Amino acid sequence: MYARRAAQLLQELSSCEEGQLPPYNGDKFDQVIRECEEHSRQFQSLIRDKDIETKNEDHYGSFIHHLSIIRNKRCLMAYMYKRAEVIQSNRWNVGRVLPREIQDKLNFSEQEYFKDYCGVIDSYMKDLDLDLTVDMVPPKDPYIRVRVLSEIGEVSLGDHAVSLTKDSFHFLRRTDAEPFISQGLMEEFVE
Secondary structure (H helix, E strand, O other): OOOHHHHHHHHHHHOOOOOOOOOOOHHHHHHHHHHHHHHHHHHHHHHOOOOOOOOOHHHHHHHHHHHHHHHHHHHHHHHHHHHHHHHHHHHHHOOOOOOHHHHOOOOHHHHHHHHHHHHHHHHHHHHHOOOOOOOOOOOOOOEEEEEEOOOOEEEEEOOEEEEEOOOOEEEEEHHHHHHHHHOOOEEEOOO
């Protein structure tokens, strides 16, 4: 059946949990490309030296091959678009460095896409002088109480310096504390 392999690619993708990717199926992707090339050859042979005005079996056969090419292309585009969406969301959910189990599911082009996407986001944040990865959920209060887990030392935060010693408690701006929290050097103290 025409376009079955392309539909199988999409079924693989839809069978995963939201935000997850199956390993890139390069073999099936290449099979769909080869199927498109075969449809194109068949299409060209059917329309070569034919009267376009005449509606005969060659006309309808060429129409079927043309629609199969279009369907395969749409399926491949949907497959790649969905994978790109998940890769982009990983930048926001996981960070700049992908875990090994996610990297193993990407092909070389997707890994390069992730690096380029990270570069664009980093460049944009640098131009704005704003870290967009902090506080993905708006905070209720701009200040939080934190407990220092590891010795950090004297740190300049905005207009003042703070000594961050192990097991000390501080009331800091959330934006100042987030980098330390994400590194595991401090934690938000919730009573």
